[in-house]
Amino acid sequence: xxxxxxxxxxxxxxxxxxxxxxxxxxxxxxxxxxxxxxxxxxxxxxxxxxxxxxxxxxxxxxxxxxxxxxxxxxxxxxxxxxxxxxxxxxxxxxxxxxxxxxxxxxxxxxxxxxxxxxxxxxxxxxxxxxxxxxxxxxxxxxxxxxxxxxxxxxxxxxxxxxxxxxxxxxxxxxxxxxxxxxxxxxxxxxxxxxxxxxxxxxxxxxxxxxxxxxxxxxxxxxxxxxxxxxxxxxxxx
Ligand code: TMP
Numbered sequence: 001x002x003x004x005x006x007x008x009x010x011x012x013x014x015x016x017x018x019x020x021x022x023x024x025x026x027x028x029x030x031x032x033x034x035x036x037x038x039x040x041x042x043x044x045x046x047x048x049x050x051x052x053x054x055x056x057x058x059x060x061x062x063x064x065x066x067x068x069x070x071x072x073x074x075x076x077x078x079x080x081x082x083x084x085x086x087x088x089x090x091x092x093x094x095x096x097x098x099x100x101x102x103x104x105x106x107x108x109x110x111x112x113x114x115x116x117x118x119x120x121x122x123x124x125x126x127x128x129x130x131x132x133x134x135x136x137x138x139x140x141x142x143x144x145x146x147x148x149x150x151x152x153x154x155x156x157x158x159x160x161x162x163x164x165x166x167x168x169x170x171x172x173x174x175x176x177x178x179x180x181x182x183x184x185x186x187x188x189x190x191x192x193x194x195x196x197x198x199x200x201x202x203x204x205x206x207x208x209x210x211x212x213x214x215x216x217x218x219x220x221x222x223x224x225x226x227x228x229x230x231x232x233x234x235x236x237x
Pocket of ligand 1: 035062063093119120121123124125127128183184
């Protein structure tokens with residue numbers, strides 16, 4: 001029996017058919033984590049290292065990525081939009097994702113690039129499926145339409161304790177001229193649920209999803225990230 005609140009529990013096994021999912025030649029690597037985990041920094045460091053080894057890389061992010069996605073992101077993260085319903089939030093996340101998948105991600109994978117994406121459907125499983133209580137099934141349903149079977153080859157969850165992460169995210173927002181606080185501003189309890197859900201996801205999908213301790217110095221975290229990516233690159237396609 002599957003538990004609809006448990007992200008990943010009834011997800012098709014990832015990894016086995018990763019090359020068949022969309023007639024693609026590249027690799028799809030996603031970064032995930034609670035607020036303020038340092039995942040975006042790690043993504044950029046990885047992009048730099050891969051380019052330095054002559055890999056063709058596309059870096060993108062969700063919600064956002066494409067110009068249309070950036071407009072959707074503003075609606076999603078603007079603290080003024082408190083009345084946004086959980087279902088509308090879920091559908092907007094997937095609207096931005098569908099645009100990204102069609103406009104950037106699938107073409108890049110088809111041309112053999114390594115795509116690095118800052119958050120993907122696992123964020124929706126964790127934040128909307130578990131955090132907002134919509135359940136995993138509805139997330140998978142919309143995912144089938146928006147992503148058409150695209151599952152990351154590797155997902156790195158940069159893990160951080162909730163208090164440290166939220167403090168970092170708040171400092172970042174204070175410095176920003178355009179603070180994106182609607183979801184950051186949820187209760188500490190909400191963010192604890194998110195972190196727990198990421199831990200369960202890593203337990204449920206150990207081949208695809210790896211937890212990396214983000215409380216250590218940036219370079220140490222980056223070495224762990226690189227080790228996972230080297231292992232993926234060595235996996236026969
Ligand atoms: P970011 O700070 O990593 O750019 O993410 C923006 C916020 O959006 C963050 O609070 C997590 C949230 N989010 C969801 O709730 N669901 C999703 O599907 C995605 C991609 C992000």
